[in-house]
Amino acid sequence: MASDLKNLSVFSTDELPDISQRRFAILVSEWNTEVTEALFEGAYQILLQYGAKPENVIRGNVPGSYELSLGAQWFAQRDDIDAVIALGCVIQGETKHNDYINHAVAQGLTNVSLKTNKPVIFGVLTPNDQQQALDRAGGKHGNKGDEAAITAIKMLGLQQQVYSKF
């Protein structure tokens, strides 16, 4: 469903798990920082709003979205991290470079998530222009960072459900 039809900051909060003891890493790309800082603020505030402790949320910066995969791997391999949220913004340029970045980071984050058996959330905007990015970083379509954080929380809830005994 396109963001036109579903606000990124509107989601069900039924049956969210207790995350007071959960530890999160938030990775932030340093390209398009006006956008990525807004994504970080959204994600961070959602985690706190739904029960995470500030001391249990660690932030890491990467030079660009392409580096999110390796940064996510480094955090996800830590025993004291339960979930990783990867935030970036790759704006369509004149060449196909953005396509290569987007495909690489999407596949890379998926690989890390499956290899480490932990939620690694794809919070990367892939807009055609700056305005589309701003619309999804606290603008008319909500905040992708909000969506990424609530996704991490929900996946931890599913993990808890799956691994709990009857």
Ligand SMILES: Nc1c(NC[C@H](O)[C@H](O)[C@H](O)CO)[nH]c(=O)[nH]c1=O
């Ligand atoms: N053009 C954008 C980039 N490019 C940089 C790459 O992500 C990467 O850091 C570089 O290719 C070196 O490996 N990154 C973004 O996050 N957003 C862009 O729009």
Ligand SMILES: CC(=O)[C@@H](O)COP(=O)(O)O
């Ligand atoms: C994807 C980007 O915005 C950046 O790497 C520049 O892209 P381009 O050289 O295609 O304009």
